[in-house]
Amino acid sequence: FAFTDIRLQGVSYAFGTHTVLNHIDLHIQPGSIVALLGPSGCGKSTLLRLLAGLSEPAEGEIWFGDRLVAKAGWSLPPEARDIGMVFQDYALWPHMSVAQNVAFPLKMRNVPRGECEQRVMQALSMVGLAELAQRKPAGLSGGQQQRVALARAIVAEPGVLLFDEPLSNLDSALRESLCHEMSRLLRQLGTTAVYVTHDRREAEWLADRIVHLASGKVESVRNITSSSGEI
Numbered sequence: 194f195a196f197t198d199i200r201l202q203g204v205s206y207a208f209g210t211h212t213v214l215n216h217i218d219l220h221i222q223p224g225s226i227v228a229l230l231g232p233s234g235c236g237k238s239t240l241l242r243l244l245a246g247l248s249e250p251a252e253g254e255i256w257f258g259d260r261l262v263a264k265a266g267w268s269l270p271p272e273a274r275d276i277g278m279v280f281q282d283y284a285l286w287p288h289m290s291v292a293q294n295v296a297f298p299l300k301m302r303n304v305p306r307g308e309c310e311q312r313v314m315q316a317l318s319m320v321g322l323a324e325l326a327q328r329k330p331a332g333l334s335g336g337q338q339q340r341v342a343l344a345r346a347i348v349a350e351p352g353v354l355l356f357d358e359p360l361s362n363l364d365s366a367l368r369e370s371l372c373h374e375m376s377r378l379l380r381q382l383g384t385t386a387v388y389v390t391h392d393r394r395e396a397e398w399l400a401d402r403i404v405h406l407a408s409g410k411v412e413s414v415r416n417i418t419s420s421s422g423e424i
């Protein structure tokens with residue numbers, strides 16, 4: 194994984210006259226795990242969509258390392274950004290096997306078939322699902338489906354991983370165990386991660402830093418001291 198830092202400078206976004214993000218300045222260190230926390234409607238998903246290249250800012254700039262990825266009225270498309278994404282609803286393709294779902298980002302990058310198979314199995318092993326490679330998503334539990342989505346997000350070793358409430362559809366015991374599992378995996382990979390949640394506990398289990406959004410502004414930034422030491 195490449196080590197990428199993320200910098201937002203004066204980023205604003207509005208739906209019509211409704212300002213959702215109001216001059217956001219934020220620096221996310223390479224390899225750190227940042228939770229975006231705040232109540233429903235505070236602009237978390239909007240901010241994540243800007244990082245993903247799914248919409249463009251009205252004002253400001255977004256940088257991944259030394260690469261400008263968005264500015265007012267312009268945005269580098271998602272497939273050109275070196276990102277992996279995990280969504281609340283998993284977003285797996287139902288007609289493809291688990292292995293084909295995970296292989297998809299590699300196919301997009303024209304990775305040769307032999308290397309593709311090896312990396313798919315490696316990613317599935319990391320999430321504990323190697324033996325389910327040939328199943329269809331519909332035959333898996335919600336937690337297993339989200340592990341597949343996680344394997345798909347990491348398989349191409351992107352510099353940035355983006356998570357949009359990935360555990361919200363799971364029951365609370367599973368949410369806690371999968372959250373700790375993701376935390377370990379992210380630390381092992383060392384990739385920069387931004388994790389949107391409205392659940393304070395998830396943010397504390399997972400993140401190095403918690404960025405609290407309120408009314409389109411960064412209200413506070415809090416470092417979480419963890420056993421992994423210096424952030």
Ligand code: ADP
Pocket residue numbers: 208213231232233234235236237238239240
């Ligand atoms: P969060 O992810 O924190 O719940 P969002 O980023 O989804 O918040 O939404 C921020 C604000 O933008 C909310 O007030 C929401 O109603 C508004 N909003 C979101 N999507 C749209 C849209 N497509 N059209 C108009 N307003 C929207």
Ligand code: ADP
Pocket residue numbers: 292293296306309310311313314326327
């Ligand atoms: P194609 O679509 O190229 O005919 P498949 O549908 O069999 O091939 O699989 C598509 C991709 O999914 C393969 O290139 C491979 O990367 C991955 N894949 C499929 N099955 C497995 C498996 N058992 N182990 C690892 N990777 C697999």
